[in-house]
Amino acid sequence: MSSFLEKDREKVEICFGSSCNFCERDCVVYKIIKKKTYTSRGKNRAVLGIINSKVKLSKELANVAFSCTLCGSCDVHCALEDTKTFIDLRGELVANGFFLEAHKILVDNINETGSAYAQEMAGKREGEVLFYIGCQYGFRENKVRKILNIFEKFGIKPKIEKEICCGYPMKSYGFFEDFRKHKEKFLKIYHRKEVVTLCPTCTTFLKDEYGYKVKHALSLILEKLSEPKIFEKLNLKKLNKKVTYHDPCHLARYFDFINQPREILKRIGVEIVEMKNHGYYTNCCGGGGGIITADAHLSNEIAKNRVLEAIDTNVDTLVTVCPTCELTLKKASQNLKKEGKKINVKSVWDLVWEAIKN
Amino acid sequence: MYIKELIKALGKEKVLTEDFERFVYGADWSPRTADEIFPPDVVICPKTTEDVQKVVEIAYKYEIPVTVGGGLTGMAGGAVPIYGGIYIDSTSMNKIIEIDVENQTIRAQAGATLQEINDSLEKFGLWLPNLPESKWSCTIGSEIACDNDSTFGMKYGKILNALLSVQIVTGKAEILELGHRKAHFTSSGYKLKDLIVGSEGTLGVITEALLKVEPIPGERSVDMIIFSSIKKSVDYLSNLLKAGISIEGAHINCKRRLKFYTHAYKEKYGKEPEIPDWAEALLAIILSGDKEVVEFQRNYAIQKALEMGGELIKEREIVESWWTSKHTLDFEPFKQKWPASQKQKKFGAADPGIPMGRLEEMYNKFIETAKKYNLEILGMNAYLEHPNSIGFSLSCALFVDYRNREEVNRFRKYFEEMSKNAVDLEGTMSTYMSDTNLKVPYFEYEHGKSAKYMKKIKEIFDPRGIMNRGKKFKYKNEG
Numbered sequence: 001m002s003s004f005l006e007k008d009r010e011k012v013e014i015c016f017g018s019s020c021n022f023c024e025r026d027c028v029v030y031k032i033i034k035k036k037t038y039t040s041r042g043k044n045r046a047v048l049g050i051i052n053s054k055v056k057l058s059k060e061l062a063n064v065a066f067s068c069t070l071c072g073s074c075d076v077h078c079a080l081e082d083t084k085t086f087i088d089l090r091g092e093l094v095a096n097g098f099f100l101e102a103h104k105i106l107v108d109n110i111n112e113t114g115s116a117y118a119q120e121m122a123g124k125r126e127g128e129v130l131f132y133i134g135c136q137y138g139f140r141e142n143k144v145r146k147i148l149n150i151f152e153k154f155g156i157k158p159k160i161e162k163e164i165c166c167g168y169p170m171k172s173y174g175f176f177e178d179f180r181k182h183k184e185k186f187l188k189i190y191h192r193k194e195v196v197t198l199c200p201t202c203t204t205f206l207k208d209e210y211g212y213k214v215k216h217a218l219s220l221i222l223e224k225l226s227e228p229k230i231f232e233k234l235n236l237k238k239l240n241k242k243v244t245y246h247d248p249c250h251l252a253r254y255f256d257f258i259n260q261p262r263e264i265l266k267r268i269g270v271e272i273v274e275m276k277n278h279g280y281y282t283n284c285c286g287g288g289g290g291i292i293t294a295d296a297h298l299s300n301e302i303a304k305n306r307v308l309e310a311i312d313t314n315v316d317t318l319v320t321v322c323p324t325c326e327l328t329l330k331k332a333s334q335n336l337k338k339e340g341k342k343i344n345v346k347s348v349w350d351l352v353w354e355a356i357k358n
Numbered sequence: 359m360y361i362k363e364l365i366k367a368l369g370k371e372k373v374l375t376e377d378f379e380r381f382v383y384g385a386d387w388s389p390r391t392a393d394e395i396f397p398p399d400v401v402i403c404p405k406t407t408e409d410v411q412k413v414v415e416i417a418y419k420y421e422i423p424v425t426v427g428g429g430l431t432g433m434a435g436g437a438v439p440i441y442g443g444i445y446i447d448s449t450s451m452n453k454i455i456e457i458d459v460e461n462q463t464i465r466a467q468a469g470a471t472l473q474e475i476n477d478s479l480e481k482f483g484l485w486l487p488n489l490p491e492s493k494w495s496c497t498i499g500s501e502i503a504c505d506n507d508s509t510f511g512m513k514y515g516k517i518l519n520a521l522l523s524v525q526i527v528t529g530k531a532e533i534l535e536l537g538h539r540k541a542h543f544t545s546s547g548y549k550l551k552d553l554i555v556g557s558e559g560t561l562g563v564i565t566e567a568l569l570k571v572e573p574i575p576g577e578r579s580v581d582m583i584i585f586s587s588i589k590k591s592v593d594y595l596s597n598l599l600k601a602g603i604s605i606e607g608a609h610i611n612c613k614r615r616l617k618f619y620t621h622a623y624k625e626k627y628g629k630e631p632e633i634p635d636w637a638e639a640l641l642a643i644i645l646s647g648d649k650e651v652v653e654f655q656r657n658y659a660i661q662k663a664l665e666m667g668g669e670l671i672k673e674r675e676i677v678e679s680w681w682t683s684k685h686t687l688d689f690e691p692f693k694q695k696w697p698a699s700q701k702q703k704k705f706g707a708a709d710p711g712i713p714m715g716r717l718e719e720m721y722n723k724f725i726e727t728a729k730k731y732n733l734e735i736l737g738m739n740a741y742l743e744h745p746n747s748i749g750f751s752l753s754c755a756l757f758v759d760y761r762n763r764e765e766v767n768r769f770r771k772y773f774e775e776m777s778k779n780a781v782d783l784e785g786t787m788s789t790y791m792s793d794t795n796l797k798v799p800y801f802e803y804e805h806g807k808s809a810k811y812m813k814k815i816k817e818i819f820d821p822r823g824i825m826n827r828g829k830k831f832k833y834k835n836e837g
Contacts, residue, residue, distance in 0.1 A: 019430070
């Protein structure tokens with residue numbers, strides 16, 4: 001009897017009962033791999049089979065389970081929390097030895113160094129407002145410096161404590177026992193429960209897994225931009241640009257953070273031309289759920305599709321606010337440039353810096 | 359042995375043999391318990407017609423059953439491989455082959471979904487109006503194979519009205535093109551193309567389709583009008599047609615049925631929409647065209663409804679909620695209708711067709727039969743599916759507890775009896791699900807002497823009886 005999946009029985013039975021297939025609608029993986037095993041319904045049915053002892057765990061099932069970005073597009077088009085079931089499926093696979101070596105490396109890195117990439121996390125910093133930088137931004141010194149400078153210019157003093165990974169990779173890759181121990185460690189370091197975050201995944205994970213009161217860093221910027229005469233006070237520029245904005249999955253779907261980045265861009269004179277799939281219905285960048293290490297080719301193809309959507313809006317810049325999205329979309333845009341299809345990829349932070357730097 | 363040949367012919371990438379892979383393909387949308395999943399022995403994901411031909415050659419050689427599926431949202435088990443063997447997942451063949459704007463045609467591989475087809479046509483101002491609720495998953499191949507319905511059937515008809523030519527791989531692995539190229543119809547030869555519509559994979563595998571498409575209308579209005587009886591709503595529609603109104607879509611919901619279709623309203627307000635007690639029929643009427651034309655037709659239609667004792671539903675949220683369920687499918691994020699409303703029981707329906715004057719009789723028969731089998735009634739919907747004429751597909755729907763085998767069996771008995779009821783009322787037992795295996799007991803009852811001609815046709819196209827074995831006809835080796 002499976003230990004992690006039994007609690008998903010009701011959900012997968014309802015999925016079987018409904019069999020509606022709405023999950024296929026915007027599944028970025030299914031668009032590329034046209035096999036029903038890769039859809040949410042397919043994975044739910046596999047789980048039903050495991051629970052009812054009709055299906056065995058296998059390396060091939062693990063390949064399918066890990067070829068998912070956990071983007072939640074299926075969740076939006078459903079009423080069952082499908083991505084949570086898929087994480088449980090990964091837990092079941094890993095507990096029975098069906099893990100990916102590439103994922104184990106990241107988990108070992110977290111265990112040994114505190115960082116998913118075995119790199120230095122952002123260094124300690126004195127300040128007033130507690131920020132959590134996370135792994136993805138942590139080792140990108142220049143990026144972090146730019147972001148912290150933005151806050152300093154707005155009169156906000158970020159404080160950074162000694163950080164370890166929030167643990168999302170451990171849990172989402174199915175290493176539940178490692179995560180259980182890591183969570184205890186994390187809670188000892190972050191005993192204060194209010195934090196400002198940068199990475200969308202850390203944002204939702206700290207809220208949902210740890211129960212923290214979390215504010216995404218852009219909220220502070222929006223508050224500042226709403227102050228009277230702030231443009232004159234800080235000599236802020238209006239950029240007069242047209243861009244398209246890619247909503248990071250975790251921010252849009254699980255943190256309801258859709259209007260705020262748009263409002264910020266609007267206030268600094270940036271007009272947004274929306275892609276067809278935006279907001280809750282954003283299409284994944286191909287970076288989530290460990291897919292970059294599980295299947296780099298699939299990750300690239302997903303990112304390429306998203307960049308092509310951006311190019312269809314006829315603007316010259318694609319903007320986002322997630323370090324993973326930025327990475328995959330930038331890489332895809334560089335590959336597409338060789339085919340004569342061009343678009344620049346920037347972060348919201350880049351544009352805010354352009355508006356505020358003197 | 360034959361699986362090794364399949365792998366050699368197609369490559370391992372296109373041949374799925376793992377137990378979980380086969381399990382996923384072992385059931386469609388139809389009401390069944392979780393232990394009634396029929397995994398095929400192997401799943402094929404072809405990319406081309408030639409791939410399909412190779413599969414059928416091998417299947418023919420070893421007499422292996424071949425079942426083809428598309429979106430797997432079939433309501434009666436048509437694509438469930440009940441005899442095992444080979445399952446072909448047509449969705450891996452989803453290319454748009456050609457769009458001919460001047461002739462208003464599109465040619466696509468059979469696995470292209472109706473939404474994919476329409477997405478490719480949109481920039482040319484064209485569309486394929488054959489759109490059921492399952493448009494995001496339903497493939498053009500399945501639409502043809504089941505002779506499926508459309509939300510806009512009253513103007514554009516069913517798929518046969520749009521189908522110009524169809525390419526199939528027969529049960530002997532022969533590739534055939536059946537149809538009349540880009541001419542809209544023909545009076546030459548025998549209409550073999552028409553045989554494929556509703557054939558549900560029993561004559562061959564549909565691999566490509568050439569379809570006539572239409573200009574996208576500029577405006578659309580959607581309204582609901584309540585009547586004191588189902589008959590009155592039918593008389594009303596008849597009157598509108600006589601007056602020259604061009605109706606894009608018409609759906610007659612019985613009172614109980616509306617509840618199922620207004621999920622979005624319930625989510626928003628936490629209550630059912632309020633409909634007067636006297637209202638037995640709720641007619642949804644869809645008009646489209648240029649703005650002035652739609653306005654004129656809409657005003658005329660509303661005025662006529664008042665004269666005939668109908669009442670316009672003024673609360674737009676009820677209408678919008680119905681339209682969301684039926685067409686736009688823009689449900690509240692994370693609250694889509696199907697899984698939210700199927701927690702205990704699922705939607706299960708029979709699909710008879712009835713002459714226009716006997717609709718109320720059929721409705722009463724439906725209620726009576728549902729009660730006989732002690733099944734919770736969801737309601738009846740009459741879909742108008744013939745261009746500019748009154749012709750119904752019916753959905754006589756119940757709630758079925760899919761965790762309860764005994765209840766599922768009672769549903770199947772209800773389904774069979776409704777098949778007989780439809781024929782007894784001068785109608786037909788199927789209008790959009792096709793026969794599957796569930797209507798096999800009443801096949802001769804429906805078709806009389808012509809059934810033997812149909813069997814002969816089957817033998818010509820599929821002499822070894824490998825194509826979707828057990829559907830339409832009893833498999834010869836069955837007791």
